[in-house]
Amino acid sequence: MAKRGYHHGNLREALVAACLKLIEEKGPTGFTLSEAAREAGVTPAAVYRHFEGREDLIAEAAKQGYEIFADLMEHAYEKGAPSALASFEAVGRAYLAFARRFPGHYVAMFESGISFQRNPDLNAVATRALGVLERAAADLAANIPADRRPPPQMFAAHIWAMSHGVVELFARGSPGTRSPFPPEDLLETGIGVYLRGLGLLPPDQ
Structure with a gap:
């Protein structure tokens, strides 16, 4: 999967967009930070460059x-x-x-x-x-x-x-x-x- 956040310099916004999509689909407690990272096209470790955890996202x-x-x-x-x-x-x-x-x-x-x-x-x-x-x-x-x-x-x-x-x-x-x-x-x-x-x-x- 392409790492969209790295290529376009918009990892933070890509993660927020992924978060919003998952909230609509599963609710605010129905997804993990790893799922948000996967939806954004990045590794879970990359998320922590911008957010402390799911609640922070x-x-x-x-x-x-x-x-x-x-x-x-x-x-x-x-x-x-x-x-x-x-x-x-x-x-x-x-x-x-x-x-x-x-x-x-x-x-x-x-x-x-x-x-x-x-x-x-x-x-x-x-x-x-x-x-x-x-x-x-x-x-x-x-x-x-x-x-x-x-x-x-x-x-x-x-x-x-x-x-x-x-x-x-x-x-x-x-x-x-x-x-x-x-x-x-x-x-x-x-x-x-x-x-x-x-x-x-x-x-x-």
Whole structure:
């Protein structure tokens, strides 16, 4: 097998690509570092030039995922302006779109057991990405009277939990989890129910 990493000088990225492919096929705990090396076309020993082990490799995949995720979330947030509601809804849709388009990254980020506090670079980019959702929540919550206003972190966590649930149950094609409604509709109506409960949408919207 050709050692692609050596020939093209992209061993690190080849290993991350192999990791993402194996995550999609087998899950984050379903493959070994040797399998990732074989998928990348290098010897297992070569992996240790760049990564301490499998978790370190998955953490790099997660970091790259958060970078993409942060860019998408920020773009969605800015695209929705000047309406705080439009920005908030756009961020929710971007979350679902990311999970569908980048399933390997999504699993590495949220389902691998890798803490985003594992290293400073991962923590920084994860904080930036999730901060977009908190910022959108804070903007929208500003329309709620102060005595009834939830903390932005709580507001964002509720929407994050709802978005993640829709992704897990209905957007990934898991066996036995089909819904008669598109995931986008489930998320939109769920957010609508939540926002109406906070008085941010009229009853008939």
